Amino acid sequence: MDLTYTDEEQEFRARLREWLGKVLPELPPKPSPDDWPGRRAHDLGWQRRLYDAGYAGLHWPADAGGRGATPTQHLIFLEETERAGAPYVGANFVGLLHAGPTIAAEGTAEQRARWLPPVLRGDEVWCQGFSEPDAGSDLASLRTRAVRDGDDYVVTGSKIWTSHAEVADWCELLVRTDPHAAKHRGISWLAMPMDAPGVTVRPLRTLAGSAEFAEMFLDEVRVPAANRVGEENDGWRVTMVTLSFERGTAFVGEVVACRRVLAALAREARSTGRWDDPVLRRRLGRLYGEFGALWRLTQWNVSDAQRTGGVPGTGGSVFKLRYSHARQELYDTAAEVLGAGALEADREWVADRLSSLSYTIAAGTSQIQQNIVAERILGLPKGR
Amino acid sequence: MDFQLTEDQRDLRAGVRELLAGRYGREALRAAVDRAEAGGAGAAATGGVDPGARGGGVVDRGLWRELGAAGFFALRLPEAAGGVGLGLPEAALVFEEAGRALLPGPLVATHLAAGTVPGAAAGEAVVTAADLGGGLIAYLAESDAVLGAAGEPAEVVAGAEPAVAVAAGDAAAEAVAVASVDPLTPLVRVPHPPVAAAGHRAEGALLTAALQTGSALRTCELAVRYAKEREQFGQPVGAFQAVKHLCAQMLVRAEVARVAVYAAAVTADPAEIAGAKLLADEAAVRNARDCLQVHGGMGFTWEADVHLHLKRAWVRAEQWATAAEAEELLAAELLDAAAMP
Ligand SMILES: Cc1cc2nc3c(=O)[nH]c(=O)nc-3n(C[C@H](O)[C@H](O)[C@H](O)COP(=O)(O)OP(=O)(O)OC[C@H]3O[C@@H](n4cnc5c(N)ncnc54)[C@H](O)[C@@H]3O)c2cc1C
Numbered sequence: 001m002d003l004t005y006t007d008e009e010q011e012f013r014a015r016l017r018e019w020l021g022k023v024l025p026e027l028p029p030k031p032s033p034d035d036w037p038g039r040r041a042h043d044l045g046w047q048r049r050l051y052d053a054g055y056a057g058l059h060w061p062a063d064a065g066g067r068g069a070t071p072t073q074h075l076i077f078l079e080e081t082e083r084a085g086a087p088y089v090g091a092n093f094v095g096l097l098h099a100g101p102t103i104a105a106e107g108t109a110e111q112r113a114r115w116l117p118p119v120l121r122g123d124e125v126w127c128q129g130f131s132e133p134d135a136g137s138d139l140a141s142l143r144t145r146a147v148r149d150g151d152d153y154v155v156t157g158s159k160i161w162t163s164h165a166e167v168a169d170w171c172e173l174l175v176r177t178d179p180h181a182a183k184h185r186g187i188s189w190l191a192m193p194m195d196a197p198g199v200t201v202r203p204l205r206t207l208a209g210s211a212e213f214a215e216m217f218l219d220e221v222r223v224p225a226a227n228r229v230g231e232e233n234d235g236w237r238v239t240m241v242t243l244s245f246e247r248g249t250a251f252v253g254e255v256v257a258c259r260r261v262l263a264a265l266a267r268e269a270r271s272t273g274r275w276d277d278p279v280l281r282r283r284l285g286r287l288y289g290e291f292g293a294l295w296r297l298t299q300w301n302v303s304d305a306q307r308t309g310g311v312p313g314t315g316g317s318v319f320k321l322r323y324s325h326a327r328q329e330l331y332d333t334a335a336e337v338l339g340a341g342a343l344e345a346d347r348e349w350v351a352d353r354l355s356s357l358s359y360t361i362a363a364g365t366s367q368i369q370q371n372i373v374a375e376r377i378l379g380l381p382k383g384r
Numbered sequence: 385m386d387f388q389l390t391e392d393q394r395d396l397r398a399g400v401r402e403l404l405a406g407r408y409g410r411e412a413l414r415a416a417v418d419r420a421e422a423g424g425a426g427a428a429a430t431g432g433v434d435p436g437a438r439g440g441g442v443v444d445r446g447l448w449r450e451l452g453a454a455g456f457f458a459l460r461l462p463e464a465a466g467g468v469g470l471g472l473p474e475a476a477l478v479f480e481e482a483g484r485a486l487l488p489g490p491l492v493a494t495h496l497a498a499g500t501v502p503g504a505a506a507g508e509a510v511v512t513a514a515d516l517g518g519g520l521i522a523y524l525a526e527s528d529a530v531l532g533a534a535g536e537p538a539e540v541v542a543g544a545e546p547a548v549a550v551a552a553g554d555a556a557a558e559a560v561a562v563a564s565v566d567p568l569t570p571l572v573r574v575p576h577p578p579v580a581a582a583g584h585r586a587e588g589a590l591l592t593a594a595l596q597t598g599s600a601l602r603t604c605e606l607a608v609r610y611a612k613e614r615e616q617f618g619q620p621v622g623a624f625q626a627v628k629h630l631c632a633q634m635l636v637r638a639e640v641a642r643v644a645v646y647a648a649a650v651t652a653d654p655a656e657i658a659g660a661k662l663l664a665d666e667a668a669v670r671n672a673r674d675c676l677q678v679h680g681g682m683g684f685t686w687e688a689d690v691h692l693h694l695k696r697a698w699v700r701a702e703q704w705a706t707a708a709e710a711e712e713l714l715a716a717e718l719l720d721a722a723a724m725p
Contacts, residue, residue, distance in 0.1 A: 001388070001389060001390070001393065001646055001649070002385060002386050002387060003385060003387055003647065003651065005385050009385065072385050262722075263718065264722070266715075266718045267722045267723075270719065282708065282711035284715055284718060285712060285713070285714035285715030285716075285718060286662060286711050288659070288714045288721075289644075289658065289659025289660075289711075290659075290663070292644070292655075292656060292659050293641075293643065293644035293659055293660070296387075296644055296647035297639075297643045300387050300388070300646075303385060303386050303388045304388060306386070307386075318635065318636050318639050321632070321633075321636050322640055367625075367629070369632075370625075370632035371632075373635055373636065374622075374629065374631050374632040377635060378604075378631055378632070378635060380608065380611060380612065380622040380627075380628050381612070381619070381623040382623065383624065
């Protein structure tokens with residue numbers, strides 16, 4: 001049990017910190033949440049800077065264009081960038097955190113050469129077309145069909161809740177290539193260009209008022225068969241690879257951010273006198289303990305991944321269950337600090353309170369995560 | 385950074401688990417409960433306590449000595465002083481196992497007294513502490529000394545806070561036994577309880593949190609095992625999601641507490657220890673409740689062990705640092721941290 005960082009790790013941190021100190025003041029201001037083209041440009045611009053400085057794809061394997069850094073270095077990267085207030089991964093989320101790693105793990109040499117460098121350079125944005133109107137938690141029941149026609153698949157169906165679809169160049173798309181096979185067996189994983197004829201994106205308004213995700217209609221969209229990652233009908237296995245990446249490291253930086261928010265809440269409560277309310281004060285104290293523990297849990301999981309060769313383990317589900325709840329608790333407490341001010345939509349923390357409501361749903365609901373913990377970790381029997 | 389157990393730490397934990405499984409398995413636990421019921425120190429005795437009545441009590445002196453011989457109490461004493469020379473992380477692992485086995489006795493206080501109170505390190509002496517509020521002291525009649533008293537000339541241990549041992553008999557003179565909710569934690573009320581030395585509070589809280597974590601992990605295991613065996617509606621109840629989700633939450637609570645305790649043991653930071661105690665108390669208490677729920681009517685019986693875990697968890701939640709104290713300490717620490725740029 002060792003929480004100290006090696007000399008090499010500390011040196012890495014120091015260099016990164018120095019670079020952040022230099023580059024962050026030069027960044028253009030953050031665009032407004034509704035300015036999608038602006039957000040795309042901003043996020044890609046940040047990715048480009050990371051690339052030029054040698055920090056792009058830190059945790060990707062070196063033969064996929066990454067830096068082959070250890071999980072601990074990746075952790076330090078996420079911690080330092082968040083602490084310094086660097087831009088969030090944003091629109092690059094899918095490309096960097098799961099489509100990219102999936103292609104690196106399962107793609108052919110040509111596929112890696114075609115898709116990975118633009119993700120790292122900040123040239124292209126990816127989105128995730130998994131969920132459908134009738135296939136959410138039961139993802140394997142998806143119905144979007146892909147019929148082989150010469151060198152192409154012809155894809156027809158619809159996807160929903162596709163984050164960043166409006167600004168994406170590519171979509172990691174799950175399609176049914178064998179309608180007669182058992183439901184997990186007839187699925188394939190395709191890279192679909194978002195500008196292909198037949199793709200229609202209709203933004204959906206979230207409860208926070210913004211258009212964070214969209215509905216996608218696919219009407220006889222031609223996708224080259226060469227864009228299939230993995231074998232035909234073997235897409236479910238590839239999907240599991242994707243999901244393990246999605247749950248693996250996605251929330252690390254956010255825990256650091258939550259600790260910053262908590263400190264700001266304490267300052268606010270102090271300046272308004274709300275701090276003198278022992279119930280509120282104790283609630284904030286408890287959250288401080290909670291997020292401290294979540295940070296330690298992150299370090300624990302990362303150390304575990306480092307020992308087992310970088311594969312995110314089941315610790316991700318334990319973390320996600322606890323974190324999603326803690327984040328909601330944090331912003332509910334923020335509302336308590338604000339009092340009636342929490343009803344003003346433009347106040348700090350109010351938008352975050354709204355968006356925190358998605359954390360127990362997106363990337364697998366808490367109910368599904370609990371099934372995973374119960375069945376895969378505790379070995380309880382599968383339900384009917 | 386390698387925040388995982390070392391090989392030696394795994395071996396240590398496995399060794400203690402084996403020792404306790406052999407020496408304090410379920411039969412020994414239930415026999416202790418029966419003894420306590422039959423008029424031992426845990427029963428609702430009235431009037432004064434007899435400090436000499438140690439034979440049929442809750443603390444098994446033979447086992448206490450064996451624990452001493454295995455280094456349980458001297459774990460953190462330097463080797464030069466006859467100790468094992470290990471640190472807080474190792475102590476946390478060992479106490480986690482004791483919590484899992486539901487081992488009774490003032491384990492934490494005796495461990496803290498090693499090096500101060502003669503005989504504590506070797507398990508020859510049983511030492512308790514005034515680590516509870518409300519003027520209550522646990523295991524007083526069975527103890528040889530009470531750790532840390534106020535107002536006495538202090539015997540200073542190298543570099544540590546003043547720690548004073550008073551003979552248990554002195555404190556016991558005015559003690560009145562009260563009925564204890566936990567059959568294996570006899571309680572007395574004293575009008576002027578000695579105050580546990582401030583220097584022990586953080587470590588006491590940490591080791592108690594480790595005991596709580598062990599209990600939380602154990603009740604999770606008990607619930608999962610029962611859920612796999614017990615059938616209703618033609619299938620194991622563990623196939624029902626309502627039950628599954630109770631179990632999943634138990635694991636999450638226990639794992640978060642465990643990692644929090646380990647980290648606090650590594651840093652020994654008072655705020656981190658307070659956070660660990662808070663989470664471990666909650667994990668132990670809520671896991672015991674959920675375990676009881678998973679066991680249905682069986683869970684409400686004296687026969688099932690789960691009530692013993694719950695009652696002990698309640699006791700420990702009042703020891704060294706209560707939730708309110710821990711939250712206040714954390715709040716103060718948060719404000720300090722927030723003041724920094
Ligand atoms: C902000 C946000 C962004 C998203 N981004 C994307 C994206 O980019 N790409 C993408 O493909 N998807 C995305 N999703 C979709 C997300 O993965 C799904 O919403 C999620 O998996 C749940 O599916 P569902 O919405 O159909 O709910 P349903 O599956 O219909 O679930 C409804 C309720 O029933 C419960 N339930 C369902 N099945 C079970 C079961 N077996 N046991 C117990 N309870 C059950 C659920 O927990 C939930 O409470 C996003 C969602 C959100 C909220």
